Amino acid sequence: EAGVVQSPRYKIIEKKQPVAFWCNPISGHNTLYWYLQNLGQGPELLIRYENEEAVDDSQLPKDRFSAERLKGVDSTLKIQPAELGDSAVYLCASSKWTGGNQPQHFGDGTRLSIL
């Protein structure tokens, strides 16, 4: 079974530029999560999708962040414009469904550096 695939692995941009991250979840996984992980801290949820519906985006800074999951499979997370404080690792995770005995399967993440 292929794991969660994220790209790019690394991204360096200047502040105020736009950036996008892509995630391909495990086949058959209906739930998809985007997390932000700062150095030395645990992941923080940004948004959760059930199929193509964003069911929890309460932690997503909507003034600059946006996300979509077309057709309920792949997902993209966008930041526009990026700020210095956005430097972090952005993790995508998926699970068959929400809760119960379903752990989340994480991708390798995209490490974002803002200059």
Place this chain on the structure above:
Amino acid sequence: ELKVEQNPLFLSMQEGKNYTIYCNYSTTSDRLYWYRQDPGKSLESLFVLLSNGAVKQEGRLMASLDTKARLSTLHITAAVHDLSATYFCAVDATGTYKYIFGTGTRLKVLA
């Protein structure tokens, strides 16, 4: 607001020794997850604990859950160098499906 605390934050231990990592959370939950993260890598699921009194074991690691005390433990038996990593617990308040991760415990096992 659900808060998840782990202690210790850092743990340096000798090979062959035993130790326990603690995960406390602040609101009602009956689901708790443990993950491992190696430096520069992503998170790997270790255990899913779904009920009060649940105990899971894999190799030298054993996890337990006490929902009444809002406490989970991750016990390490006879540590080996390969267990060096950061360990996270994650909890979702009952009915929310919003997973809150602890700050992590960075474990270093010395040869």
